[in-house]
Amino acid sequence: MATFHGPSKTFSAAAATNLSAAANVGLVVALDGNGDIVLSGHPGTDAIGILEDGGRAAGDACLVAMTGRVTRGQAGAVFNEGDRLTAAADAQLEPVASAADIVCAVALQAATVAGDLVDVMVAGFQQNHDGNP
Numbered sequence: 001m002a003t004f005h006g007p008s009k010t011f012s013a014a015a016a017t018n019l020s021a022a023a024n025v026g027l028v029v030a031l032d033g034n035g036d037i038v039l040s041g042h043p044g045t046d047a048i049g050i051l052e053d054g055g056r057a058a059g060d061a062c063l064v065a066m067t068g069r070v071t072r073g074q075a076g077a078v079f080n081e082g083d084r085l086t087a088a089a090d091a092q093l094e095p096v097a098s099a100a101d102i103v104c105a106v107a108l109q110a111a112t113v114a115g116d117l118v119d120v121m122v123a124g125f126q127q128n129h130d131g132n133p
Contacts, residue, residue: 009065009066009067009068009069009122010049010052010063010064010065010066010069011048011049011063011064011066012061012062012063012064013031013035013036013037013061013062013064014035014036014037014058014059014060014061014062015036015037015056015057015058015059015060015061015062016032016034016036016037016038016058017038017058018056018057018058019037019039019051019054019056019057019058019062020054020056020057021054022054023054023074024039024051024054024056025051025052025053025054025072025074025117026050026051026071026072026073026074026092026093026117027039027040027050027051027074027090027091027092028040028044028047028049028050028051028087028091028092028093028104028105029047029048029049029050029051029062029064029091030046030047030048031046031048037051037062037064039090039091040087040091040104041087041088041089041090041091042086042087042088042089042101043086043087043100043101043102044086044087044101044102044104045102047087047102047104048064048066049064049065049066049067049069049122050064050065050071050072050073050104050105050120050122051063051064051065052064052065052071052072065122066122067122067123067124068121068122069121069122070108070119070120070121070122071119071120071122072117072118072119072120073085073093073105073107073117073118073119073120074092074093074115074116074117075092075093075094075111075113075114075115075116075117075118076088076090076092076093076094076114077092077094077095077111077114078110078111078112078113078114079093079094079095079107079110079111080107080110081107081108081109081110082106082107083095083096083106083107084096084103084105084106084107084123085103085104085105085106085107085120085123086101086102086103086104087102087104092114092115093105093107093111093120102126103123103124103126104122104123105120105121105122105123106120106121106123107119107120108120108121
């Protein structure tokens, strides 16, 4: 059962698969048809937030940062502070590149290499309508 944590802007639900690797922290996530947490992919159309905690086996509750929360996001590419970010195919964050991309977060820190964990603000998961990165 999913639980919304009010002012903290977090959400918890069970992991659909094993998300126990610490490398899953900061990835973009979605809900599957059962309401369980799964990794999202490009362009992020199913995304609901960013995974805040690792070490979760299938069925264990996961904590997910939702719109408006500042959290740590995992970079899939180099980006600058202030860049709008979308979900890459592997659920890492990368700069938006087209109008079809869904804006999942805004970078509050630059990422200098893929795999960096940087501060981001979770965005409203809206399409990048202006088509500009």
